[in-house]
Amino acid sequence: MVTIVIDGKDYVVEEGHSLLKVLRSNGKNIPSLCYHPALKTPIGACKLCAVEIRVKDKPSKVALSCAVKTGEGLQVETATAAVSMARSKAIQQLLAFAPQSGTLLKLADSYGVETSFQPDGCIRCLLCERVCREIVGANALKTVKREGRKFIVPVEGACIGCGTCANICPTQAIRIEDKETVRTISIRDEIIGIHPLERCEGCGKRFATPKFLEYIHHRTLHHPDVKEHHQYCPSCAKLFFKGKQPMPSI
Numbered sequence: 001m002v003t004i005v006i007d008g009k010d011y012v013v014e015e016g017h018s019l020l021k022v023l024r025s026n027g028k029n030i031p032s033l034c035y036h037p038a039l040k041t042p043i044g045a046c047k048l049c050a051v052e053i054r055v056k057d058k059p060s061k062v063a064l065s066c067a068v069k070t071g072e073g074l075q076v077e078t079a080t081a082a083v084s085m086a087r088s089k090a091i092q093q094l095l096a097f098a099p100q101s102g103t104l105l106k107l108a109d110s111y112g113v114e115t116s117f118q119p120d121g122c123i124r125c126l127l128c129e130r131v132c133r134e135i136v137g138a139n140a141l142k143t144v145k146r147e148g149r150k151f152i153v154p155v156e157g158a159c160i161g162c163g164t165c166a167n168i169c170p171t172q173a174i175r176i177e178d179k180e181t182v183r184t185i186s187i188r189d190e191i192i193g194i195h196p197l198e199r200c201e202g203c204g205k206r207f208a209t210p211k212f213l214e215y216i217h218h219r220t221l222h223h224p225d226v227k228e229h230h231q232y233c234p235s236c237a238k239l240f241f242k243g244k245q246p247m248p249s250i
């Protein structure tokens, strides 16, 4: 027999026994789905029976209690933040395989794991946020956490309406809509920016927002060629560079 400590209390138990079995026989409620007492070797597939253990002076660690054997001086914590985090993560992973499972939904509920993901088209790749910060330099998008999930949201008033985020988004979760004189950029039902559209000085087509043109103007101070042509849409600017006249204004 050996003495182990469970949640700060001493227990005299048989040596070399499954910790999971010992915990349960001493009234601890440890979840598991892949453990069966009739089967010899536990495989720790569901990872739900996580507990925090410490052996002698070694630092504590999260371990699967089905795979731990009892031994002298073993210290076990069954309800720490680390334990809860490990079990929540396991529940999330299991839910990905069996989202309709009543057993899992019940477990998720007791560990506060969100189960009702509303797909919103965004895969959280953060390309939009990164391109807006690293390439455009407008910092108009940020990530926030809402009820445990990450969301891309606009930074109020920061969007210049360039449309780079919508163009780079691999799932078209960010939309850019040019309607007559107005450009609207949005994600889900949130508006990132609404901008008037300026006319191209060459062909008269509406093509860019004043904020974007102003931004280019300041960012290209040292490039007079680009600066000269930024009031032209890309097609007219190309013609200019080739020495031709742009299309007449409409």
Ligand code: SF4
Pocket: 131, 132, 136, 138, 139, 140, 141, 158, 159, 160, 161, 162, 163, 164, 165, 166, 185, 192, 193
């Ligand atoms: S459209 Fe607005 S949010 Fe999107 S990249 Fe340009 S500045 Fe950033």
